[in-house]
Amino acid sequence: MTKQLQEAYIVSATRTPIGKAPRGMFKNTRPDDLLVRAIQSAVAQVPGLDPKLIEDAIIGCSFPEGAQGLNMARNAVLLAGLPNTIGGVTVNRYCASGITAIAMAADRIRVGQADVMIAGGAESMSMVPMMGFHPSVNMDVFKDENVGMAYGMGLTAEKVAQQWKVSREAQDAFSVESHRRAVAGQLAGEFKDETTSVEIIERFPNLATGQIDLKTRSVDRDEGARADSSMETLGKLKAVFAAKGSVTAGNSSQMSDGAGALILVSEKILKEFNLTPLARFASFAVRGVPPEIMGIGPKEAIPAALRAAGITQDQLDWIELNEAFAAQALAVIQDLGLDPSKVNPLGGAIALGHPLGATGAIRAATAIHGIRRRNQKYGMVTMCVGTGMGAAGIFERM
Template sequence: MTKQLQDAYIVSATRTPIGKAPRGMFNKTRPDDLLVRVIQSALAQAPGLDPALITDAIIGCSFPEAEQGFNIARQAVLLAGLPKTVGGVTINRYCASGITALAMAADRIRVGEADAMIAGGVESMSMVPMMGNKPSMNMNMFSDENVGMAYGMGLTAEKVATQWKVSREAQDAFAVESHRRAIAAQQAGFFKDETTPVEIITRTPNLATGEIDIKTRTVDTDEGARADSTVESLAKLKPVFAAKGSVTAANSSQMSDGAGALLVVSERFLREHNLTPLAKFSSFAVKGVPPEIMGIGPKFAIPDACKAAGITQDQLDWIELNEAFAAQALAVIGDLGLDPAKVNPMGGAIALGHPLGATGAIRAATVVHALRRNNLKYGMVTMCVGAGMGAAGIIERV
């Protein structure tokens, strides 16, 4: 007998503020503590729900080692005070880890293997550097047919800029607009519903008294957006990945720290526990592309995600296209004919930051709340992925 698939509903979606790495507000805050905070907040937004009813937590992380190792998903579940019966698994699809975690949680619900799941992502680029603490590549990656796998992300952006003829001026203008939109959204308070404040505790030895001075402060705002960003100031920066290139630190995403979490349940669970759905997770798609032009990945994932959701691209009302680099974002927008007004209306990773494995979950929270705030129907989270992939997930307001 064929089992009928059921829908997966998002009943809470939240994230931490995003800190700059490596010297920002979370540079001494452990990633598992950030994850604990959003898991607890996501559950608090479903009042009366018994956490023991949750089957599993699927958490994305791009470099799951050191402070974010030891299966950080399971560690955070226990540290958050959930019953020991709740499982936890950490998954890695680089920049798409968070949205893949959400898709996997939704799949467990769709096929009837679970009725309540936690999905999310976490990354501390302050504590765990890009490439990890001990990168070790297979030497076959440097052979002619595989060398694109060994390219740094910045070099892949240069390849896209060249092949798609994206000028330095266009990249800088895109970056400035990202900051402008982010600042405007912050000033309007648009991020408040999706953001869980985090208390930062600082402990400093007091040499005079021999004691430890403890200070606490609460942060609730992303710290990457800059009101003073201008095309003129960005034009002064030198390229950082190729001597005669066009990709700079300012038209690339920021290294960041942060976490996000969503609670996903079945329709039966909604009814039995009198929960109000915020949205439905409609579809997910992944496509591979040549690693040396990994930034173009969303161009191929987006059509597949739309087809799976039964909609056309024009029906998308809100698009969170992760700005790994302005060059790749512009190439995707241009090739697919996306409406720039619908793409990152509140700024993207260039202004707000990109905590790798957390970004998909963070931007999913943005989409969920933006659809409700603006009375829109369909939203999407999409990004390019290292080693040559694109991923896209579609969320429907209900």
């Protein structure tokens, strides 16, 4: 007897502000503390739900070591003051870790193994460097048939720019627009519903007293968006990954720190606690592409996610396409014929930042609250993934 899948609903979705790494506002704030804050806020936003009903927390992280190691998911649940009956697991699919965590939590509900789940992501690129502290690469990666796996992310962006004929000017213009949209969104209060403020404790030596003075401040605004971004300023930057390349620091995503968390529930819980869902989890897909052009991954994942959701591309109202690099974002838009006005309406990772494993959860909060504010129906979060993958998750406003 085949059991029918049930639906998974999002009843809260929030995130911390995004800080610049490695010297930004969260340079001394642990990623698990950011995650604790996001989880506490997500739970508090569903006051009628008994936390004892939460069964597990699935948290994405690209480099789960150091300050974000030791199964950060379980530790964050306990540090958040939640019941110790709640489990926790940390998952890694690089830049798609956060959206993968949401999909895994939704699947647990859809197959009837859980009724309430936490999903999210956290990453501190200030405290844990890209590639981790002691990277160890299998030497077979450098064989001719595998060498694409050894390419740095920037070099893969150069490959995409060459193959899809994305000019330096187009990349810079895309980046300027990302900053413009992000700044406009901040000024209009567009991020207010999705953002949970974080208190930062700063320590300063007091030479007069010989003591350490503590100062506390609350932050609720992303740190990366620049109102002064222009074609002129970006045009002065040199390519950093290839001698005659077009990919620069200005048309690439920012290194960042941040966290996001969502609460997912079954229809049974919705009815029992009279909860209002923000969205339904509609579908998820991941696909592989050649590692040397990893940035084009979403062009394979997006059609698969659309098929799984039973909708067409033109039904998408809001598309969060992670801007790992302007080159790859433009290539995906060009290849699939995406409507640029629907892609990153509030800017993307070039302006707002990309805290790796947290990005999927953070941008899910952006898309879910965005389609609700604008009375739209379908939002999607999609990104390229290191070693040659693309991922996409679709949400339906209820």
